[in-house]
Amino acid sequence: MERKDIDRRDFIKSLGAIGGGSLLLSSLPQLHLLAQEREKQVKGQKARLAIIGTGSRGMYHINHLLQIPHAEVVALCDIYQPHLDNAAKVFPKAKQYKDYNQAIADPNVDGILIATPLHMHAPISIAGLKAGKHVFCEKSMARTVEQCKEMYDVYKESGKVLYIGIQRLFDPKYLKAIELIKNGTIGQIVGLRNFWYRNNDWRRPVPEPSLERQINWRLYKEYSGGLMTELAAHQLQMGTWVNHSLPDYITGFGDILFWKDGREVYDSVSVIYHYPNGLRMTFESIISNKHYGMDEQVLGHEGTLELAQGLLYMENPKPAPGIQQLINQIEHKVFDNISFAGPSWVPETASSVKGEPIMDHIQTHDGSNTTGATVDDGSLGLVSAYCSSVITGEPIQNLVEEAYYSSVLALLGNKAMEERAVIEFPEEYKIPYSFDA
Numbered sequence: 001m002e003r004k005d006i007d008r009r010d011f012i013k014s015l016g017a018i019g020g021g022s023l024l025l026s027s028l029p030q031l032h033l034l035a036q037e038r039e040k041q042v043k044g045q046k047a048r049l050a051i052i053g054t055g056s057r058g059m060y061h062i063n064h065l066l067q068i069p070h071a072e073v074v075a076l077c078d079i080y081q082p083h084l085d086n087a088a089k090v091f092p093k094a095k096q097y098k099d100y101n102q103a104i105a106d107p108n109v110d111g112i113l114i115a116t117p118l119h120m121h122a123p124i125s126i127a128g129l130k131a132g133k134h135v136f137c138e139k140s141m142a143r144t145v146e147q148c149k150e151m152y153d154v155y156k157e158s159g160k161v162l163y164i165g166i167q168r169l170f171d172p173k174y175l176k177a178i179e180l181i182k183n184g185t186i187g188q189i190v191g192l193r194n195f196w197y198r199n200n201d202w203r204r205p206v207p208e209p210s211l212e213r214q215i216n217w218r219l220y221k222e223y224s225g226g227l228m229t230e231l232a233a234h235q236l237q238m239g240t241w242v243n244h245s246l247p248d249y250i251t252g253f254g255d256i257l258f259w260k261d262g263r264e265v266y267d268s269v270s271v272i273y274h275y276p277n278g279l280r281m282t283f284e285s286i287i288s289n290k291h292y293g294m295d296e297q298v299l300g301h302e303g304t305l306e307l308a309q310g311l312l313y314m315e316n317p318k319p320a321p322g323i324q325q326l327i328n329q330i331e332h333k334v335f336d337n338i339s340f341a342g343p344s345w346v347p348e349t350a351s352s353v354k355g356e357p358i359m360d361h362i363q364t365h366d367g368s369n370t371t372g373a374t375v376d377d378g379s380l381g382l383v384s385a386y387c388s389s390v391i392t393g394e395p396i397q398n399l400v401e402e403a404y405y406s407s408v409l410a411l412l413g414n415k416a417m418e419e420r421a422v423i424e425f426p427e428e429y430k431i432p433y434s435f436d437a
């Protein structure tokens with residue numbers, strides 16, 4: 001297959017009339033470049049935002065917003081006073097609210113940014129969109145599949161912009177990897193493996209017992225989908241990016257294996273997504289061993305990509321120069337081999353081949369931080385693009401659809417584990433989306 005790298009200038013040219021009309025972009029445009037172009041376009045203007053939920057992720061965004069010239073934080077909202085106070089230290093002039101409806105109704109607010117526990121994503125997003133405000137909502141989209149669909153339907157009717165916090169779409173190494181997959185570099189895709197391992201209990205300190213469920217909301221099913229909605233939702237985008245379709249069958253097992261501390265959500269999960277073409281995508285997460293960290297691995301017949309590391313391994317790399325082969329053979333004691341049931345085992349040169357970085361300046365992180373990566377993982381670009389969209393009213397193609405499907409896949413994974421069943425993707429939760437784009 002022909003290999004073709006996207007040239008930056010050609011790409012920018014292909015964007016055409018940015019801001020003027022519709023963008024003829026594929027499902028995965030080079031969004032970080034698009035965001036830069038839109039920033040130029042909105043220079044001198046400000047998106048006036050209300051931040052709803054000023055806990056750890058909310059503060060992460062608040063600190064990013066300080067770096068975004070076209071953002072102005074005019075309102076802060078949280079039900080928990082200590083968190084509201086933290087945010088007010090950064091933006092002392094912003095109005096403070098305890099009730100999100102009041103923050104949404106503030107006439108100075110053009111758009112809201114929601115970083116509350118999962119169960120509040122849908123009610124606040126829907127209230128925001130219905131009130132005519134633009135909405136950025138953290139991932140996952142919502143606590144239930146029904147809420148995801150309702151939120152999507154309200155968004156489509158609203159004419160407003162909706163962003164969901166799936167920052168991999170703004171991380172250049174992911175976009176580069178997808179380009180390599182699309183242009184055939186690793187051949188036919190034969191496996192998708194996602195994993196996220198940590199070694200901590202996921203608990204936060206609680207100042208008094210009555211706040212346990214409010215602060216440790218991640219551990220209780222009423223508010224959280226556990227590892228699937230907190231971690232898997234990011235990685236399950238691989239299915240739409242790589243296999244351009246929806247799974248037909250989903251199954252898996254989940255258990256509370258190690259942290260038996262009264263939590264309700266699994267601390268160990270393995271889920272399999274089966275696609276109609278026979279491909280399977282897996283997600284595994286264990287939070288009592290962190291040895292393997294976090295990655296998304298795309299296995300092709302001709303090569304393998306580790307997306308979070310930005311590394312490419314070819315199945316049959318070009319042979320090393322003769323002298324390197326000789327060194328490898330001596331190092332591997334090829335000449336000392338003993339015959340074993342047939343021809344002697346000869347280590348292949350490929351066994352010592354290191355992955356090739358797929359681009360310069362790859363920023364990686366191990367996924368251990370619960371708030372967000374300490375290096376830029378696309379989150380800044382995503383929020384900056386949202387602020388541009390609040391000013392122009394222009395959405396980003398397929399962003400909501402991508403987030404919808406990764407959230408729904410995460411939630412269906414939970415359903416399969418809870419029912420200990422093989423479940424099918426429900427017809428009524430399919431939305432228009434061009435998988436071929």
Ligand SMILES: NC(=O)c1ccc[n+]([C@@H]2O[C@H](COP(=O)([O-])OP(=O)(O)OC[C@H]3O[C@@H](n4cnc5c(N)ncnc54)[C@H](O)[C@@H]3O)[C@@H](O)[C@H]2O)c1
Pocket residue numbers: 052053054055056057058077078079080083098099100115116117118120138139140165166167214215217229230370371372
């Ligand atoms: N995209 C990412 O990489 C990423 C990383 C971390 C967290 N997140 C997401 O961010 C969201 C928040 O996570 P967190 O770790 O910051 O949680 P958190 O508990 O630290 O913060 C949530 C805040 O929302 C407040 N809150 C709860 N109900 C509210 C309501 N009705 N109105 C206003 N405020 C309310 C809480 O008091 C708290 O301050 C979650 O959905 C999580 O999945 C995303």
